[in-house]
Amino acid sequence: MKSYLRPYVARLVLIWLAALVGIGAGLALPLISEQVIDGPVAHGDSSGLLPLGLLAIGVGVVEALLIFFRRWAQVKPVLGLETRIRDDLYGHLQRLPMGFHGDWQSGQLLSRATTDLSTIRRFLGFGMLFLVMNILQLITVTVLLLNKYWPLGLLVLASSVPIIWTSLRFEKRYIKISRQVQDEQGDLATLVEESALGIRTIKAFGRRHHVYDRYDDAALKVYDTSMSKVRLSARFFSFLEIIPNITLALVLLLGALAVGSGELTLGALVAFTTLMLQLVWPIASLGYILAMAQEAMTSADRLMEVMDTVPAIEGGTETIERPRGHLRFEGVGFRFPDSDEPVLRDVWLEVKPGETVAVVGATGAGKTTLTALVPRLLDPTSGRVTIDGQDVRDLKLTTLRQVVATAFEEPTLFSMSVRENLMLGRRDATEDELAAAIQTAQAMFVHDLPWGLDTRIGEQGLSLSGGQRQRLALARAVLSKPRILVLDDTLSALDVETEALVEEALRHVLREATGIVVAHRASTVLLADKVALLRDGTITHVGQHHELLAQVPEYRELLAQDADFDGASEGALR
Template identity: 40%
Template sequence: MHTFGRLLGFLRPYKSGVIWSLVLAAAAMVCTVAIPWLTGRAVDQIEAKDRDGLRNLAIAVVVVAVGRLALSVARRLVAGRVSLAIEYDLRTLLYSHLQKLELGFFAGQQTGQLMSRATVDLSSVRFFLGYGLVFILQSALTILLGAVAMFILSPGLAALALIPVPFVVVVATRYGRRSRPALQEVQQRIAEVTADVEENISGVRVVKAFAAEPRQLTRFRGNVARVFDQSMIATRLRAFYNPFLAFLPQLGLAVILLVGGRQVMNGTLTLGDFTAFYTYLLMLIGPMRMLGVALGLAQRASASGARLFEILDREPTIVSGASPLPAGNGRVELRDVTFGYGSGPDALRDVSLEVEPGSTVALVGATGSGKTTLVQLLSRLYDPTSGSVRIDGADVRDVDLVSLRREIAVVDDDPFLFSDTVAGNIAYGRPDATLDEIRHAAERAQAAGFIDELPDGYDTRVGERGLTLSGGQRQRIAIGRALLADPRILILDDATSSVDATTEREIKAALREAMEGRTTFVIAHRLSTIALADDIVVLEKGRVVARGSHEELLTRSPLYHEIATKGLVDQVCLNEAKVAGL
């Protein structure tokens, strides 16, 4: 009930629409209730052979039916607008909340699960709040008005005919209580299928490269079978309870035929009243059945709402500070920084590091030594467990996130491009940039040449994640994106790993110009990339174990000597392979 109450809270901004929807539904139900009464009077006129009275009643039935039609159409339009407005609010609320959550939240979530909650679960909630709630109230109102009319016609007969109604309520309540956990489990398994589909589509290149289609199909069939099995549990409940809910009112119908028919034979009830009474009871069967269906929708909405609230109730652990990043040239200081992912071991331990404005620092170390983790702390993708990260004298935890991240640009080894034009991707950090500025950034990133050869140049749309481009092309566009943003701090996470030697030299020439006057962190594995740096920091198991120039570290750091020697051997082998034409 708590979840259901919270869902009803989304109706608050649309109280007037909800009220109008209910008023229109009530008026339509009054018209619905009037038709059986008019029908009963018409039967009496037939028995009396009153042609004029019969004609007038037939006209009245048409007028009331047209009125009901108009009211029903108006009610559906109002309810539809409310439903779509709620959907808009829910989508916006969910998306904005996801944007506030820290990177660590997404690292522990499947994209497909989040997509399922933003689509399937959200639609269930939207449909119920927009339509299902009105169905419940409309059905209840129809039963109430019909019962009143029946008591007016014949109190005793009405009491007998309505005996099944309490049993309908009890059975519907029991059905709702049993169906909710079953439907919640169905929603969860549908989310698992969605996650599986998303993962297979995103990783289609790997699937095809390893000819793993049969294995993935087997896995997918298993997940779909889980949905089928759980849906069958919900279907069995529905298959029993819905027909049973439809059966109970038929008992009242039998009572009407038996008792009411005898009263007509005895002359204590007119044939017109009997016809009206019989029609009222037929009219109540639909709302009773719909009440069960609508309660099922309510249970599904509650199950979906619980899944949505799991996300909406998740408070972000990284909250923006109030002050903008102070002016400066990009001085970076880490003071006794320790950080670990979740309950795992620390990725960084007591790291203290000072980087002067405008300098270029290469971070070197084995895989898992903490290089990428360190630079992620600069833009507060994560917060340190202890210690502090300061930029131009300000603790990043006290700084407005937008102002902080606008001053830091990242180019990593697998850059993400949006399904947009080339120009749109380069201008992502500065949407107001002119085409000339975009072209200049592309030229500095050595990307202008291949962009001009694309079918539509800068207006060419790249595929999802930029997969219509090569790795080197994606990286050069990402470098152009970073250069156009004109950041105070530039982070190059192995940014030239996907380009050939010639292109690498061209990009590095551009990067030297781009790095001029701004603080740059270079995560490097190649000696040629390390050469871009003024200073080299060696990391091992999350600790800074050495710092200095290339020549100094060769003699002072066995780890760096090993890394440099291996890098040199790899480069020589690569060059020999190119000469041999391999």
């Protein structure tokens, strides 16, 4: 937190000075009123009223100006701090590995970046300052009251004991219920997001009422917990209102008796009562501020759960000046943290520069996991992956991901224009290069969109078909001009005619790059110079398509599931 506040130290010092002087000005007014009553008013000296009256007006104006300055000055530090923390949180989320994002619900992360940060901002902008100011005011006023008339001062001091005791009990219970509400709000946000992203599936299966019932149950859960939180706060706030009012009534009664017996002047009683009234707001707001502090602490804990997570994948320091794209898997194994069985074991595979290898295997064999090791979306638990002889873990992540581009089976598009989506991997691409990538991916449909390349597509590209999204994702990968191109079953959603056109264009692209193609279709296998068969987490056979077709029954069985197998294989064998 210190690093976030450091740029605003000078402004914060001025804010605290203004707050302290403002407290002093507020406390001076009752003392001035005492002098007015016991002086000019008591003695009938009208000439003495003017200077004291002007002094009171001056002090009031100064207090108002200080309040205005304090509120104006604190806007920049508070909003600046919130912005910097949110930026750091977003940057940290980008550095965290895929495993972290797989374990966390997106709604929980979203609530931390929005609701929790707003709670922290409100406390820093209002609660923390007033917490300190109110404590200082309570102490100062209590000392003044004891100095004015100690019996009444002791009465006021005694009234604070039940308030402090109740506040401590309230704090413990409020922390627990506050955290529960915030976690349930995160779960609710996850449901909303999933429903928005899966709206087509929900409508297609007619599950609108089912999804609504799930949302309603979660919303009612948040409502019930929030009501418990409100009831707890209401009881506490009501108690804080009762004690000061009872104390004020006793002060007026005992003070009047003291004035009647001559132990206290009328001016001193008025000043005492006014100072006593100045304690009402600090005491009454104590519960609200403590509640705000507990919510901010809970939010900070939730935030630090993410910020304290150490990225499992850190970039190295090495670079490759002139990458050739020589890729090797050397005894690679991979096991997910919560799994006893390895996904990959003792994988050896070499892909020479300019060579393309098709990885073929049954569903769940580990093909996607294998390809994810190349751009370090995952790291092997044993062995190593090298590019041009260098372990990918020793390379800077920016260097590695400039060398490697990946097009996934499930394409991810963002709520931005087609042009921005395509240039995500390479911001300096020219119009000619952009047109060539679109042509390669057979994504010319973009020119028919309402505003062409500048057409904004919806979140996840839901306004496009599955094949259109895949073609845009492929064009994005091709546009980055990588030395190693990873295609994770990228053509699965294309029709036969479009697939043939894309494959023909890809052959030209793959001549200039090292390629790894996850394939389920025989036609996709034919893009490769050789085929690697992945079985039970390891590569059992490597060879050309026609060799494996003739010699490995399992390979033939895998491809036999493809309707185009016969024609494709016959063409390959000729």
